[in-house]
Amino acid sequence: MTGMQLTGPKQQLFNADIRQRLDSWLAKYPAWQSQSAVIPALHILQAENNGWLSEAIMDALSVYLDMPAISVYEVATFYTMFDLKPVGKHKLNVCTNISCLLNGSEEIVAHLEQRLNIGLGETTQDGKYTLRQVECLGACCGAPMMQIDRDYHENLTTEKLDKILDGLDQ
Numbered sequence: 001m002t003g004m005q006l007t008g009p010k011q012q013l014f015n016a017d018i019r020q021r022l023d024s025w026l027a028k029y030p031a032w033q034s035q036s037a038v039i040p041a042l043h044i045l046q047a048e049n050n051g052w053l054s055e056a057i058m059d060a061l062s063v064y065l066d067m068p069a070i071s072v073y074e075v076a077t078f079y080t081m082f083d084l085k086p087v088g089k090h091k092l093n094v095c096t097n098i099s100c101l102l103n104g105s106e107e108i109v110a111h112l113e114q115r116l117n118i119g120l121g122e123t124t125q126d127g128k129y130t131l132r133q134v135e136c137l138g139a140c141c142g143a144p145m146m147q148i149d150r151d152y153h154e155n156l157t158t159e160k161l162d163k164i165l166d167g168l169d170q
């Protein structure tokens, strides 16, 4: 775990680089509302920890933001953009909600499962991909769509999908 020491005084919880980035978010809010920075803070810590959040990291963040640990867990467990167990290098989030379902998301999921030889919720043996279905990602006009890491890919076909994955495999 890079740069995170998860016990000790508040200023020692994270390294200087992480503290600087957390503090830049804290500076956007009144001092008594530090918990308002919880979502960007979770993004920073997740990126520093190979894409997922451990309980120890969330506990340390709760101390850093002066908020109850349970409140950090509530946020981290509510959003599918946060992962609470190790994940692959690339996160493949396929929307299977109504617009995407009506426009072929089942075919997209089946193609990914076959190509990667894993099911939904699983990670490839080489640790490269984690495949998941997610609820509406707010890009219904581009259905069927999926999110790969931080990027949206819309109007998917199996051919288009193969090209995208070929690019990631380079």
Ligand code: FES
Pocket (backbone or CB within 6 Å): 095, 096, 097, 098, 099, 100, 101, 135, 136, 137, 138, 139, 140, 141, 143, 145
């Ligand atoms: S239903 Fe898929 S993005 Fe909205």
